[in-house]
Amino acid sequence: MTAQTQTTESGLRAWLTAETPHSRGQARLGRVYLGWLAFARNRLAMIGLGIVLLLVLMAALAPLLAPYDPYTQNLSQRLLPPSAAHWLGTDAFGRDILSRILYGSRLTLMIVALVAVTAPVAGLLIGTVAGYLGGWVDAVLMRVTDIFLAFPKLILALAFVSALGPGIENAIIAIAITSWPPYARIARAETITIRKSDFISAARLQGASTPRIILGHVVPLCSSSLIVRVTLDMAGIILTAAGLGFLGLGAQPPAPEWGAMIATGRQYVLEQWWVATMPGIAIFVVSLGFNLLGDGLRDVLDPKGQ
Amino acid sequence: MPGRRHAIRGAGLLVSVALTVLGLLLVTFLIGRVVPIDPVIAVVGDRVSADTYARVRQELGLDLPLWQQFLRYVGDVLQGDFGTSVLTSRPVLEDILRVFPATLELATAALVVGVLLGIPAGVMAAVHRGRWPDHLIRVIGLIGHSIPIFWLGLMALLVFYARLDWAPGPGRVDVFYEGLVDPVTGIITADALLAGESDVFWNALHHLVLPAGILGLYSVAYIARMTRSFMLDQLRQEYITTARVKGMSEARVIWRHALGNIAVPLTTVVALSYASLLEGSVLTETVFAWPGLGLYITNSLLSADMNAVLGGTLVVGAVFIGLNLLSDLLYRLLDPRAR
Numbered sequence: 001m002t003a004q005t006q007t008t009e010s011g012l013r014a015w016l017t018a019e020t021p022h023s024r025g026q027a028r029l030g031r032v033y034l035g036w037l038a039f040a041r042n043r044l045a046m047i048g049l050g051i052v053l054l055l056v057l058m059a060a061l062a063p064l065l066a067p068y069d070p071y072t073q074n075l076s077q078r079l080l081p082p083s084a085a086h087w088l089g090t091d092a093f094g095r096d097i098l099s100r101i102l103y104g105s106r107l108t109l110m111i112v113a114l115v116a117v118t119a120p121v122a123g124l125l126i127g128t129v130a131g132y133l134g135g136w137v138d139a140v141l142m143r144v145t146d147i148f149l150a151f152p153k154l155i156l157a158l159a160f161v162s163a164l165g166p167g168i169e170n171a172i173i174a175i176a177i178t179s180w181p182p183y184a185r186i187a188r189a190e191t192i193t194i195r196k197s198d199f200i201s202a203a204r205l206q207g208a209s210t211p212r213i214i215l216g217h218v219v220p221l222c223s224s225s226l227i228v229r230v231t232l233d234m235a236g237i238i239l240t241a242a243g244l245g246f247l248g249l250g251a252q253p254p255a256p257e258w259g260a261m262i263a264t265g266r267q268y269v270l271e272q273w274w275v276a277t278m279p280g281i282a283i284f285v286v287s288l289g290f291n292l293l294g295d296g297l298r299d300v301l302d303p304k305g306q
Numbered sequence: 307m308p309g310r311r312h313a314i315r316g317a318g319l320l321v322s323v324a325l326t327v328l329g330l331l332l333v334t335f336l337i338g339r340v341v342p343i344d345p346v347i348a349v350v351g352d353r354v355s356a357d358t359y360a361r362v363r364q365e366l367g368l369d370l371p372l373w374q375q376f377l378r379y380v381g382d383v384l385q386g387d388f389g390t391s392v393l394t395s396r397p398v399l400e401d402i403l404r405v406f407p408a409t410l411e412l413a414t415a416a417l418v419v420g421v422l423l424g425i426p427a428g429v430m431a432a433v434h435r436g437r438w439p440d441h442l443i444r445v446i447g448l449i450g451h452s453i454p455i456f457w458l459g460l461m462a463l464l465v466f467y468a469r470l471d472w473a474p475g476p477g478r479v480d481v482f483y484e485g486l487v488d489p490v491t492g493i494i495t496a497d498a499l500l501a502g503e504s505d506v507f508w509n510a511l512h513h514l515v516l517p518a519g520i521l522g523l524y525s526v527a528y529i530a531r532m533t534r535s536f537m538l539d540q541l542r543q544e545y546i547t548t549a550r551v552k553g554m555s556e557a558r559v560i561w562r563h564a565l566g567n568i569a570v571p572l573t574t575v576v577a578l579s580y581a582s583l584l585e586g587s588v589l590t591e592t593v594f595a596w597p598g599l600g601l602y603i604t605n606s607l608l609s610a611d612m613n614a615v616l617g618g619t620l621v622v623g624a625v626f627i628g629l630n631l632l633s634d635l636l637y638r639l640l641d642p643r644a645r
Contacts (some may be wrong), residue, residue, distance in 0.1 A: 134528035145324075147329030150630070151623050152585035155603070156333075159619045162607045163337040239454050243589050246456050247604050262457055269460050270468040277464075280457035295448075 004229050038300045042192055045296020051289025058105040060217035066099035070256045079272045089274040092264065093254075097275065100256035107257045108286060111172055111241045112234050116141045120230050121185025128218045131191025132185070132210070142188065148181040154240060161249045168257065171250040179233065183226055190222040224301045232294035242283050258283050312644060320528045323631055328380070330623045334616045335379050339372070341612050383620065389613035393606055398617035401602065406416025406621070408478065409598030412521065412590070413583040415514050419522025420529050425565075425572065427526065428533025432541060433560060443534075447527035455586060459520050459593035466516060473516045476595035479509050517594040521586050525579040532575045536568040577633035581626050 017034070021027035039045055058065065067087075076093035082089045088097040130141040148156070160174035194200065195218075203213050242251035245259025253260060258279040265276030328571075336590070345365050354362075363369055367378050388398035431443040465474040474480060478494050487494070487501045495514065498507035540546065541564055549559045588600030599618055606614035 092307070096563060109388055143325060143329070147326055147333065147572060150326050150330060150627050151333070151619075152581070152626055153587055154585050155619055155622045157614060158588070158603060159334065159337050162610070162612065162615045163341045235452055239452075242454050242458060245456075246589070247592065248608060259454070259456075262454070269464050273464055276457070276460055280454060280461070283454050283457065284449075287454075288449065291448055291452050 035300045039296055042296045042299060044292045045299070046295060048289045048292025048294075051285060052293055053287065055105055055286055058102055059109045062102045062106060066096075068096035068099040070095060070100045070103040071254055079268065079275070080109060081272070082274055088278045089272070091261070091275050092268065093199050097261075097278050100261060101258065101279060104256040104258050104261065104279065104282070105286075107168065107251055108238060108241070108283075109213045110176070111168070111288075112237055114172050114232060115176050115179060115237045119179035120183045120226055122176075123180040123185075124187045124219060124222060126180070127184035127187025127189075128191045128214050131188035132195055132214050132218055134195075138188075141184070145184045148178065149185075151178070153178045154243065154298045157240060157244065158247075158249065160243060161244060166249045166252060168251040168255065171241055171244045174244075174277045175237055179237065182233075183229065184304060186225055186229060187222045191218050194218065194221055227295065228301050231290060231297050234290040234294070238283060238287050238290065251287060298305065314516070314606065319631070319634070323627060326627055330620065330627070331380050331383060332376065333622075334620050335376050337619075338612055338616050339375075371615075374632060386619035388620070391606065391614040392611045393609050393614060396455070398613050402599065402617060402621055405597055405599050405602045407489075408494075409584065409587050409591070409594060409600060411493045411495065411514070412517055412587055412596055412598060413580065415518035416521035416583050416587075417525060417576065417580050419519055420525030420583070421576060423522070424526040424529030425533050428530040429483065429529065429537055429560065429565060433536030435538065440534075443530055447531060450523050450527040455520065455524065456589040458523075459517065459590055462516055462520055462586050463593070474513050475507070476593075478513055478596065479506060480513075483509050483577050517596055521583060521590045524586050525583055528579050528582070529572075529575060533572065536571055536608050537564055540564040540567050549609040570637060573640060574633040574637045581629040584622060584625060 013033075014024065016030045018026065018030065021030055028164055028250040032203055034276040044165075074090075077086075077090050077094035078092055080086055080094075086096050086098065086148040088101065091097055091100070093242065093273045125144070126141055130145075156172075156178045158173040160177055164170035164173060200213060200217060208216070241250055242257075242259030242262070245257045248260070248263060251257030251260050253264065262276045262283075265272075265279070269276045342381050346359055346366065346368065352424050367375055370378070388402070390396065391398050391401055394401055427446075432442045434440050444522045462473075463476070467475050487497045487503050487506055490497050490500055494510040495507055498504070498510055521531075541560075546559060546564060550556070550564055584599075587596075587598060588604065590596065591598045591600035592604055599622065603615055603618040603622075606612075607616065
């Protein structure tokens with residue numbers, strides 16, 4: 001992001017918006033650029049993107065930004081209200097809440113990233129296979145999907161965590177197991193609409209194998225609606241993970257997970273309100289960021305929803 | 307033959323519900339199997355001879371193949387045997403029946419909040435589409451989707467109970483009133499009315515306002531969004547123009563004609579949001595010390611009381627399926643086009 005990009009910007013822009021692109025790559029980048037322009041016009045979506053980028057920065061730079069160590073206890077400094085030395089106050093063990101929130105952003109980001117990678121991929125594969133093959137494969141896979149959809153998500157995640165034991169890894173597994181069914185449904189619906197198209201028949205007549213058609217032709221076309229849905233679901237993932245942490249089933253102390261921090265601040269909430277309030281604000285801001293980003297992406301990538 | 311087609315469709319629905327319930331049982335059964343707790347040791351302790359261990363293991367049916375164990379499990383559950391809770395040492399079903407009315411009371415009150423606020427908000431948003439009421443309602447919905455409910459509950463207790471003293475603290479009634487009315491239905495407000503104890507009724511209602519309001523906010527966003535999109539569909543129709551041309555008042559056009567026509571899809575939306583309220587009650591009950599099913603499940607979880615956890619999961623799942631089925635049936639029953 002230096003002077004060089006600025007001087008070449010006009011040239012780059014002309015290249016991106018060229019009426020007659022010379023290569024597939026140029027055309028593709030051009031589409032992305034136009035999408036970005038539409039996205040950038042949406043002020044709320046840009047705020048969302050800003051919040052998410054801020055979260056990533058916070059997580060990456062936590063050791064540099066945090067004024068104190070998030071784990072070191074200092075009982076002479078316990079339950080101090082927000083001040084110049086401790087911007088957000090200290091908790092029951094005298095730990096700086098700001099530092100803990102900064103480090104906690106790493107856990108939040110890790111949970112979101114892991115769930116957002118595993119669950120949609122599983123859902124995408126199950127949905128496209130079911131939609132493309134049809135018949136009894138479709139019937140069986142969709143029946144399984146329906147069973148998972150019939151459970152309330154949080155309750156099912158609770159049951160899985162109870163079986164696996166509390167802890168952040170198991171919370172992630174439980175959330176991922178409960179998150180894939182809607183993706184499978186979306187992917188199946190999209191697959192069914194494109195399964196009969198001419199280009200799929202053409203690929204089949206050229207001798208392409210079923211896995212090749214599904215992975216190479218069907219999956220890419222289902223991806224954009226799935227990306228929108230995943231972004232919109234990220235806030236839900238954060239809230240579920242925080243809820244599990246709050247119930248004592250997610251990240252375990254002394255990990256600075258935001259939900260668990262609220263749980264420990266709960267007994268002081270009536271007097272030392274900042275202990276439980278500050279991590280809650282962090283959760284709220286980050287979920288809001290993902291929700292705004294998802295809304296903006298939906299408007300760009302999925303014009304049907306308008 | 308419309309009657310026969312009906313019967314076939316009804317049978318298909320029944321089969322699909324039965325399969326879903328069976329799947330539900332399979333999931334809870336498998337979760338129960340992967341638990342790292344040895345059920346035999348949970349019963350007899352870890353200081354028993356190998357003979358006793360083997361006998362108890364056989365009595366519990368753990369030496370059978372997995373599919374036979376599953377059949378036994380299904381049989382037990384269908385007979386209402388969910389096992390015994392380690393925590394309360396009572397049958398799990400008995401525990402659940404005792405705590406469920408509290409959840410029902412909370413979720414129902416929350417649904418009332420959701421409907422009373424959500425439907426007018428959705429109508430206003432549709433009527434003033436693209437102007438500030440629409441944006442305001444959209445932003446409120448967005449915020450509602452981003453706030454952790456347990457945190458909002460804590461903040462509400464902090465502000466309205468500790469600072470302003472407008473609301474009572476956690477629990478269903480003040481300690482003073484506890485046990486004053488006999489639990490006939492288990493729903494305290496109803497019990498108090500039945501017993502003619504107006505003091506208890508008002509106290510219980512007062513206790514209900516905060517948790518039900520907070521839980522209800524979650525369904526407000528969903529109900530308002532759905533109402534808005536249904537209303538927008540209606541307002542585009544020609545009969546609305548006709549009504550306006552006839553000189554009918556705008557209020558009558560909107561609240562009577564348009565809203566009247568979306569009553570059926572709205573019913574199904576309300577039934578579905580009832581289901582999600584049951585789920586949301588888990589965290590709300592924990593914050594407000596509300597002795598319902600959610601609190602029961604989380605308490606059992608923390609003490610690794612698997613029978614209770616799986617029993618509670620099963621009941622919530624079954625209610626979920628039931629409400630989905632109900633919304634489906636309501637739609638078919640109420641909308642003549644779906645018949």
